[in-house]
Amino acid sequence: MIGILAVLAVGGGGFFVYMKLVERGYLRYNRWDRRVRGTLREGHQAPDLDLTTWAGEPLRLSTLWEARPVVLVFGSCT
16 A cells, blocks of 8 residues: 555656646657747737738738727637
């Protein structure tokens, strides 16, 4: 019983340390991970970009936030 608890404790501690190293960027989560830490942080103003709408029309980001706040969400659902 003590052996099983020791293995679980060492395994759990190792997993915790591994996840902290991944979180801080010392280790990559997987070989396909291409994320790079940028300089933008929560609350910073977004750079003014030229975008294209779904209809194919050009749109400048600054024209959107003149009237009201804009929330940009980037992500993946895969």
